[in-house]
Amino acid sequence: MNRKHGLLVLPAELIEEITTYLYHDPPSIAALSKTSRFLCSVIYESTDQHLWRRVFLMLFDDPRPTRALLSAADAKGVLSEKFIGHSWSYEWQQEFQRRFAAQTFMFRSRKHEIEVGAHSSK
Numbered sequence: 630m631n632r633k634h635g636l637l638v639l640p641a642e643l644i645e646e647i648t649t650y651l652y653h654d655p656p657s658i659a660a661l662s663k664t665s666r667f668l669c670s671v672i673y674e675s676t677d678q679h680l681w682r683r684v685f686l687m688l689f690d691d692p693r694p695t696r697a698l699l700s701a702a703d704a705k706g707v708l709s710e711k712f713i714g715h716s717w718s719y720e721w722q723q724e725f726q727r728r729f730a731a732q733t734f735m736f737r738s739r740k741h742e743i744e745v746g747a748h749s750s751k
Contacts, residue, residue, distance in 0.1 A: 641671045645680040648672065652687040655729050673722070681721035689728060692719060 636644065648671075651657045662672040672680065696719065 637665060637667055641675070642679075644668065644671050645675065645683075648680055649683040649687065652684040655684070655725075658684070678721045681725055685721050685725040685728075689725075692724075 636647075639647075648658060648661065651661070658672060662669040
């Protein structure tokens, strides 16, 4: 594919920045990644996770302060056994996808409850 025109001529960092504006519609990020191998690699294969960290933080609270507290408590030996030795690194893309899937499931379940309730009250 010729990368001399349009979005593909931009540096990967700028494409990531532009893509963060799709945070409200994650399926659009997935759709964009399917338009070219280059965009797929920018979106899913970046090693710094900048894009996914920005998208995550636009929709969800920052988990890093809590993880820092848990890590400090782990170092002092005051955590329960299930947390001892836990890895406190954060996989932004995986966590975003996990939370978005849960949010989508809950929205669909709630929408179904409302529709069923509306039909049964008639």
